Every structure is written in C-alpha cells, then in structure tokens.
Amino acid sequence: MNLLLVLLTIGAIAYFFLSHHNRQIQTVRDSDVVVVEGAIDRYPNLPLGNFAVPNRFRSPDRVQVVFPMLTDAGDVEYLYSWHSLRAVTPMTLSRDHRQNKVRVMAELAPLIKEHLRLELDRVALENQLTKIQKLAELVAVSDLYASQLGTYERAIDETEKLICKVEELSRIYVRMVKEALIGTRIAEFNPDLLLDLHVPLDEQYTRVKSEYQFMKDSAQAYYDLLKESQGATDLTS
Structure with missing residues (x-):
C-alpha cells in the first residue's frame, strides 16, 4: 500500500x-x-x-x-x-512606454515574427517550385499526361509570381526593422528624435501583404487542381 x-x-x-x-x-x-x-x-x-x-x-x-x-x-x-x-x-510591451528600446521592440516584435514565418514560406515555395518543374518536365515527354502540361505551367507561373511577392514583402520588413534600429541608435543621443516607426510604410506594407495573401490563395488553387488532375488520371489509367 x-x-x-x-x-x-x-x-x-x-x-x-x-x-x-x-x-x-x-x-x-x-x-x-x-x-x-x-x-x-x-x-x-x-x-x-x-x-x-x-x-x-x-x-x-x-x-x-x-x-x-x-x-x-x-x-x-x-x-x-x-x-x-x-x-x-x-x-508584454507597450508602444507608449517612455523607454525607447521598449517602444521600438513593442513595434518590431510582431513584424519580425511575421518576417520569420515569411522566410519559411519562401523556402517551402522554392521547394514546391522545384517539384512542379520536375513534374512538368516529365509530363512534357509523356504521351498519356501531355494534356496536363498547361496546368503545370500555370502552377509554375503562379508560384514564381508568389516568390517574387514574398521577396517584395520581405524587403519591406527589412526596411521597417532597419529604420527602427537606426532610430534607436539616434535616440540614444536625443530621445526626441525617435519617430513613429510605421507611418511612412504602413500603406505599402498593408497593400503588399494583402496582395501576397491573394496570390497565395490563387497558387493553392492551382496546387489543388494539380492533385485533382493527378487523381482523375490515376483512376482512368
């Protein structure tokens, strides 16, 4: 016991x-x-x-x-x-905090997390592009699957456009982080010179982020179409 x-x-x-x-x-x-x-x-x-x-x-x-x-x-x-x-x-940090480094980190942290996730997206997209390109090369020399080549080519085009959009959005993240860190250095000498970090970039950031999500959804539709096409071909072969 x-x-x-x-x-x-x-x-x-x-x-x-x-x-x-x-x-x-x-x-x-x-x-x-x-x-x-x-x-x-x-x-x-x-x-x-x-x-x-x-x-x-x-x-x-x-x-x-x-x-x-x-x-x-x-x-x-x-x-x-x-x-x-x-x-x-x-x-939990506040953007209204009196200490400059706290304010800057409160502004930057969500953007940096988004940027890190975006980099994972970029790697996944590049791997996806390589896979589709190899499949397209096989389809191009096939008698049975040649009719699907257009679908693969559209998927390649959508993926390449999406990678370009990822790179554009990534540059915006980097620029925002850069300006914030430079501002922090400057504010060490004169705290009154620390500017509102995102005002000049908010509109562009929001637009490109929205475009990226739309293109990502469109690319996913092509990936789904590829899977459906492969499934249908497998059933009839």
Whole structure:
C-alpha cells in the first residue's frame, strides 16, 4: 500500500512538472517578445538589449530566440541564439512606454515574427517550385499526361509570381526593422528624435501583404487542381 502511494505521488509530481513545463513553452511560443537573461553579457552590441523574439524550441528546455541587429554598414541582421527556457521570460510591451528600446521592440516584435514565418514560406515555395518543374518536365515527354502540361505551367507561373511577392514583402520588413534600429541608435543621443516607426510604410506594407495573401490563395488553387488532375488520371489509367 505504501509503495502504491509512493508511486502515485511520484506520478503526480511528474505530471505536474510536465504540465508546467509545457505551459511555459506554450507561453513563450505565444509571446511576441521575451527577455533573455544574460543576453547583453553574451552579445554586448545588441541594439535593443536583452529583448528578443522567440523562434524555435528544442527538447527538453532549449529555446531559440532572434535578436535584431545592425551591421556596421547599416544592414539588418538576425542573430539566432539558443538559451535555456529558465533564462527566457515572456513580456508584454507597450508602444507608449517612455523607454525607447521598449517602444521600438513593442513595434518590431510582431513584424519580425511575421518576417520569420515569411522566410519559411519562401523556402517551402522554392521547394514546391522545384517539384512542379520536375513534374512538368516529365509530363512534357509523356504521351498519356501531355494534356496536363498547361496546368503545370500555370502552377509554375503562379508560384514564381508568389516568390517574387514574398521577396517584395520581405524587403519591406527589412526596411521597417532597419529604420527602427537606426532610430534607436539616434535616440540614444536625443530621445526626441525617435519617430513613429510605421507611418511612412504602413500603406505599402498593408497593400503588399494583402496582395501576397491573394496570390497565395490563387497558387493553392492551382496546387489543388494539380492533385485533382493527378487523381482523375490515376483512376482512368
């Protein structure tokens, strides 16, 4: 009886620990901004200090975060860094905060997360394009499937246009991050010079983002058409 009680107690403790650990991970995953303990000591030239954007997780308790940086030439660079979950604290920042770095990070964090997701989209699209191009080459030399070549060519065209739109949107993200980080450097000497970050770019960003989503939906329709076409051909062959 005592052994059973001990086993039940150990199981309950393990369950509680695992549940708490999973909640911690989910909280960090859902956050736009985290504070990384010891980041400034490890990377002394971070424009926004120990503020970062959570990116990926690795078992059991490793978190990859992204620090936005500026090179000496003024180009944007993302620093990817792994840290213990214990060293990463989710934060909710305000754009109205008096401290410049807090304001800037509150503005930038959602955009950086979008930019990171966009880069994943770009890689996936490039892989998809390569796959469709190889299939189109096979269809072009086939007697049975040659009638489908037009569908593949349209899918290639849509995918190439979408990749171009991804690159255009990515350039906007980079420009917004760049201007914000430059503004932070300038504000270190005169805080009154820190401008409203997104006003000059909001209209273009919103337009291109909307165009990208529309083109993405259109490209998906061609991918679905390809699958349906392949399925129908398989049934009749």
